[in-house]
Structures are given as structure tokens and as C-alpha cells.
Amino acid sequence: MKGYEPGTYGQRWAELYDDVYKPDDSIVELLSRHAGDPPRALELAIGSGRIAIPLAERGVEVSGIDASPEMVEKMRAKPGGEAISVTMGDFGDVAVEGEYPLIYLAFNTLFALLSQERQVECFQNVADRLERGGRFIIDCFVPDVKRYDSHNTRTAVSEIISVDEHTLEMSVYDPVDQTIDSHLVRRTESGESIVLPVAIRFAWPAELDLMARLAGLELEDRFGWYDLRPFNERSTSHMSIYRKPD
Numbered sequence: 001m002k003g004y005e006p007g008t009y010g011q012r013w014a015e016l017y018d019d020v021y022k023p024d025d026s027i028v029e030l031l032s033r034h035a036g037d038p039p040r041a042l043e044l045a046i047g048s049g050r051i052a053i054p055l056a057e058r059g060v061e062v063s064g065i066d067a068s069p070e071m072v073e074k075m076r077a078k079p080g081g082e083a084i085s086v087t088m089g090d091f092g093d094v095a096v097e098g099e100y101p102l103i104y105l106a107f108n109t110l111f112a113l114l115s116q117e118r119q120v121e122c123f124q125n126v127a128d129r130l131e132r133g134g135r136f137i138i139d140c141f142v143p144d145v146k147r148y149d150s151h152n153t154r155t156a157v158s159e160i161i162s163v164d165e166h167t168l169e170m171s172v173y174d175p176v177d178q179t180i181d182s183h184l185v186r187r188t189e190s191g192e193s194i195v196l197p198v199a200i201r202f203a204w205p206a207e208l209d210l211m212a213r214l215a216g217l218e219l220e221d222r223f224g225w226y227d228l229r230p231f232n233e234r235s236t237s238h239m240s241i242y243r244k245p246d
């Protein structure tokens with residue numbers, strides 16, 4: 001999408017993000033179990049601290065990377081958010097010092113890296129920053145190209161909120177590059193329309209496993225979600241645990 005930069009998502013979504021996306025205890029529970037001793041973790045694309053703050057409350061020393069000052073400002077404004085150290089930049093570079101027992105990347109956000117090459121680089125950079133035996137935990141949706149019509153587009157009503165408010169979704173899918181450019185158009189009560197852009201490059205689980213192998217990581221486990229529900233051919237999401245060998 002022309003003009004879409006690493007910081008664009010946060011710039012457009014920060015005001016709304018915490019109203020739409022809520023904390024999820026199962027994520028925090030699973031991550032805290034893999035944070036090592038003493039517990040430490042690096043969150044790629046830390047955003048407004050939806051996961052990082054409750055994880056830090058459990059005694060994990062969390063730090064993060066994000067490209068959006070607007071999202072990080074939201075985290076800073078929350079209790080506990082000020083104490084979390086954040087490196088500003090593109091998370092695909094994993095440009096931090098030291099090694100971690102746990103690096104995680106939630107909410108489909110690996111797909112915010114818009115080419116296969118950048119995703120492969122991200123896995124490699126993560127592997128370089130993991131301790132031996134350390135884990136890279138990600139969740140991603142399982143692609144469903146049936147959502148797109150014969151012109152590779154999709155137009156849908158996402159939400160009718162009230163008599164004056166609604167959200168429409170418009171997406172264009174590229175089956176060669178595996179990219180999807182979307183606009184969520186939210187009409188507010190005052191009649192104003194806000195465009196919320198999202199650009200992604202998706203990958204199936206098998207492609208992610210190959211990226212991990214190229215980086216020297218092995219798939220340790222895969223579930224349908226952080227609550228450890230089984231992953232199978234009907235799953236719409238997966239939570240995958242990659243491990244750096246001892």
C-alpha cells in the first residue's frame with residue numbers, strides 16, 4: 001500500500017486500539033511459563049502494553065521494540081507502563097543487546113513485515129538474540145483465501161455499532177506476494193469517517209516452520225491458541241513455540 005510505513009499502523013490505530021483489543025490472560029499465563037529463571041522476555045511490536053504490562057506484573061522483566069511512538073505513549077500512560085524499556089525501530093531487525101530466554105510476537109504481527117525476505121530476516125535476528133534453549137513464541141491466523149472474490153478483493157460490513165456508526169472493511173489480496181492491503185473505514189457518531197489502514201504479508205504455518213529451520217530453530221509445539229486448545233486442519237489460528245537447540 002503506497003505510503004504505508006512501519007509506523008503507520010500505530011499512528012492510525014493508537015487512539016482506538018485499547019477500546020477494540022482487550023488483554024487475554026491465557027497469553028500472559030503461557031508466556032510467563034516460558035520466561036526462564038530469572039524471568040525475562042522481549043516483546044517484538046510491544047504496542048500499548050496489552051500483553052507486556054500484565055506479564056511484567058507477574059514478575060517477568062519485559063522489554064520491547066516498536067516503531068510507533070503513539071502506541072508506546074499509550075503504554076507509558078498506564079500503571080506499570082513507564083517501567084518497561086522500549087527500543088524504537090523496526091522489530092524485524094531485533095536491534096537490541098543481549099540474549100533472552102523468551103522472545104514473543106503476538107497478534108499476527110509477524111505479518112506486518114511485508115515480504116518473505118523480511119520475515120526470514122526476522123527469524124534469523126530472533127535466533128541471534130535467543131539464549132540456547134530459548135523460545136520464540138508467535139501467534140498467527142491460518143490464511144483463508146476463500147474470503148476473497150474472483151477479483152481477489154473483499155468488501156464486508158465488520159460492525160454496525162449504532163444507528164449512526166459502522167465499520168466497513170475493504171481488502172485487496174495478492175496471491176503471488178501473499179499480501180493483503182485493507183482499509184477499515186469507521187463512521188463515527190458525528191458522521192466523520194476514519195480510515196484505519198492495515199497492510200500484511202501472510203504465511204501458512206508450514207512456511208513459518210521453514211523460516212524457523214533456516215534460522216536454526218525447531219518447532220517444539222503448536223496449539224490452536226495460548227490456552228493450549230489443539231491445532232488441527234480446522235483451526236483458524238495457531239500459537240507456535242520455536243526453540244533454539246541447547
Ligand SMILES: C[S@@+](CC[C@H](N)C(=O)[O-])C[C@H]1O[C@@H](n2cnc3c(N)ncnc32)[C@H](O)[C@@H]1O
Nearest residue numbers: 006010045047050066067068071090091107112
Ligand atoms: C496489532 S498491534 C500489537 C501490539 C501488541 N503486541 C498487542 O498484542 O497488543 C501491532 C503493533 O506492531 C507495531 N508495528 C507494526 N509494524 C512494525 C514494524 N515493522 N516494526 C516495529 N513495530 C511495528 C505497531 O506499531 C503496533 O504497536
